[in-house]
Amino acid sequence: MRTVLRRPDFRLLFGGLLASMTAESILLLALAIWVKDLTGSNGLAGGTIFAVVAPMTLAPVIGWFVDRYPRRRFFVAANVVTAALLTPLFTVADAGDVWVVYLVAALYGLSSITLGAALSGLIRELVPVELLAEANGVLQTVRQGMRLIGPLAGAALYAALGGWALAGIGMVGFLTAAVVVSALPTPQQAPSTTRLRWPAELGAGLRHLVGEPALRRALLGYGLGSLVMGFSESLIFAYVDQGLNRDAAFVGVLVTVQGVGGLLGGLCSPALVRRLGEVGTLAAGVAFFSPAALVLSYPDLRLAFAAVLLAGVSLPLTMVGLHTLIQRRTPPTLVGRVAAATQAVVSGPQALSIGAGALLVGFLDYRMLFALVGMATLAAGSYLWRGRHLSAPPGANPLTPPTRPTGPRVPAPRRPVEDAEGPVSTGTHRRPPA
Numbered sequence: 001m002r003t004v005l006r007r008p009d010f011r012l013l014f015g016g017l018l019a020s021m022t023a024e025s026i027l028l029l030a031l032a033i034w035v036k037d038l039t040g041s042n043g044l045a046g047g048t049i050f051a052v053v054a055p056m057t058l059a060p061v062i063g064w065f066v067d068r069y070p071r072r073r074f075f076v077a078a079n080v081v082t083a084a085l086l087t088p089l090f091t092v093a094d095a096g097d098v099w100v101v102y103l104v105a106a107l108y109g110l111s112s113i114t115l116g117a118a119l120s121g122l123i124r125e126l127v128p129v130e131l132l133a134e135a136n137g138v139l140q141t142v143r144q145g146m147r148l149i150g151p152l153a154g155a156a157l158y159a160a161l162g163g164w165a166l167a168g169i170g171m172v173g174f175l176t177a178a179v180v181v182s183a184l185p186t187p188q189q190a191p192s193t194t195r196l197r198w199p200a201e202l203g204a205g206l207r208h209l210v211g212e213p214a215l216r217r218a219l220l221g222y223g224l225g226s227l228v229m230g231f232s233e234s235l236i237f238a239y240v241d242q243g244l245n246r247d248a249a250f251v252g253v254l255v256t257v258q259g260v261g262g263l264l265g266g267l268c269s270p271a272l273v274r275r276l277g278e279v280g281t282l283a284a285g286v287a288f289f290s291p292a293a294l295v296l297s298y299p300d301l302r303l304a305f306a307a308v309l310l311a312g313v314s315l316p317l318t319m320v321g322l323h324t325l326i327q328r329r330t331p332p333t334l335v336g337r338v339a340a341a342t343q344a345v346v347s348g349p350q351a352l353s354i355g356a357g358a359l360l361v362g363f364l365d366y367r368m369l370f371a372l373v374g375m376a377t378l379a380a381g382s383y384l385w386r387g388r389h390l391s392a393p394p395g396a397n398p399l400t401p402p403t404r405p406t407g408p409r410v411p412a413p414r415r416p417v418e419d420a421e422g423p424v425s426t427g428t429h430r431r432p433p434a
Contacts, residue, residue, distance in 0.1 A: 004134040009126050009184055014138065016180035020079060020115070021143060023173025025150020026157065026166065027086075028052065031105055033155055034163045038095045051102045052109035056347045062113050063205050063340030067333060071122040072184055078118055079178035082111040086174075089167035113340055120339040124327045126184075133273035133324045137266055140316040144262030147255075205337025209345070212329050214390035218282055218322060219342065221387070223349050225286040225380035228373045230353030231360070232293065232311070235373075238366035243299025254308045261312020268313075269320035278325035280388035285317030287381025294374035297367040322346075325391055 004010050028049075036045035066074060085107045088100050127135045158166050209215050240250050265285075272281045292311040295303050322342065330338045360369060 004127060004131045004138060007127070007131075010135060012184055013122070013126060013181060014142075016079075016177040017119070017139060018142060019173045019180065020177035021146050022150065023170040023177075024112070025146040026154030027108070027170045028154075030154040030158045030163070030166050031101055031108075033158055034092070035098055035101055038092075038098055038101075044098065048101065048105050051105035052112070053347060053351050055106060055110040055113060056344045056351075058110065059113055059340040059344035060205065060337065062110070063117050063337030066114060066117040066121065066336030066340065071118055071125055072181065075115070075118040075122055076178045076182045078111065078114050079174045079181070082108070082115065083171040083174040083178070085111060086167045086171050090164050092163060113343055116343060117336040117340040120323060120327060121332065121335040124330075124332060124335050129328055132327050133270040133278075133320060136320045136323045136327075137270040137273075137316070140269060140319050141263055141266030144259055144266050144312070144316055147262060148259035152252075204334055205339075205341040208330060208334055208338055209341055214279055214325060214387070215329055215338075217384065217387040217390060218279055218325055219345055221380050221384035222282060222286060222318060222322065223345060224383070225289065225377045226346055226349035227353050228376040229289060230350045230355075231357030231369055231373050232296075233354045234357040234361045235296070235366050235369055238361050239296055239299065239304070239370070242366065244301060244304065254304065257305050258308040258312035261309040261314075262316055263312075264309075265313035265316035266320070269317050272317065273321060273324055277388055277391040278321045278328065279384055279391040280321075282318050282321035282325070283381050283384030283388060285314045285319075285321060286377055286384060288314035288317065290374045290378035290381060292374075293370045293377060297370040297374070299367075329391070 005014070032045045032048040035041075035048050039045075085104060088104055091097065092100050123132070123135050154166065157169065209219055236251055236254065240246050240254070244250065269281060272284060276284065288310055292307040292314070295307040295310075323339075326338055326342060327335065357369070
């Protein structure tokens with residue numbers, strides 16, 4: 001990772017992202033806590049998370065919009081707009097204003113998709129192909145580190161200063177990111193002048209995902225794993241309550257251990273991409289979730305720490321493998337649409353699985369559900385592993401058949417024939433007459 005951090009342009013981008021990721025990490029949980037404070041309802045507080053996820057349905061339109069403009073200018077403008085979107089929070093006073101929090105949460109979710117799509121294209125422009133895994137690994141490591149401290153810091157700041165001050169801190173983070181990234185000296189690539197009819201352009205990202213073999217397998221395998229991985233969001237509470245006989249607050253301890261695993265996974269992910277390729281790294285990330293879930297089907301505190309640590313390692317491996325694959329296998333003019341479509345395809349199954357897990361844990365034993373998650377993620381990881389040859393590691397020979405010549409076949413020259421008097425030559429050099 002030191003190699004990519006030596007690049008001045010990436011260091012500048014990294015500094016801006018550090019400010020915006022700090023704002024993101026403290027806002028999400030704080031908005032839900034704010035709704036809980038205003039209404040006293042756990043259901044309404046959970047609705048805040050749904051409001052953030054709901055705009056995923058607009059991902060194709062967002063990706064098309066992102067791809068129409070130069071990456072840096074668009075990314076800067078998106079951060080400024082995100083800061084402005086937080087200003088309605090200053091009007092929230094009582095339970096009657098909860099709709100304002102929901103509106104801001106939905107707009108914030110829309111902004112998150114936009115920033116993610118623009119960032120994927122910006123990294124592709126700034127960083128050489130051979131350093132993409134390192135760049136994504138650095139960002140995932142920081143993101144996982146933020147998961148350790150961000151939500152707790154956001155909750156503490158909310159308790160100490162209130163929701164309005166928290167909104168102000170978030171605005172400062174996004175505006176700082178805009179100012180820092182605007183100083184990038186790297187010239188931006190001009191957007192493509194080739195325009196299709198808008199319905200075709202909207203679906204171009206999804207068509208590329210379906211048509212590119214490595215991306216298609218990655219999305220199918222990870223999507224299958226996501227259908228059950230979200231169960232753990234609800235199962236972990238049943239595990240702590242029924243299995244470990246501890247208060248729900250102990251989940252926070254396990255989340256902290258999971259964050260440590262995320263740091264380890266982020267640090268190791270570039271080396272794993274170099275060794276296994278992007279699809280192989282994605283397969284390892286999904287497969288690592290399998291033993292973690294299987295271990296959690298047996299309640300034991302020591303095993304619990306090992307399991308959540310392994311689950312933490314799996315997340316950055318999947319993200320780095322998937323993002324690097326998208327950036328390497330997608331034309332620059334399509335990166336925004338493909339990144340946004342991928343986010344929608346992955347987030348949809350995750351949202352369904354979170355809801356299904358909350359429903360199933362009410363009438364099925366959590367141990368049986370964890371065993372189901374373990375077997376399903378093992379199957380998804382195996383499916384991905386069998387396709388690892390589709391994205392060979394840098395420097396390796398991809399397992400593809402040799403290309404056949406397209407022109408007419410030229411016969412090999414015939415070997416000279418020797419007679420009793422000596423060799424007979426061919427071509428223009430003839431034997432002199434006897």
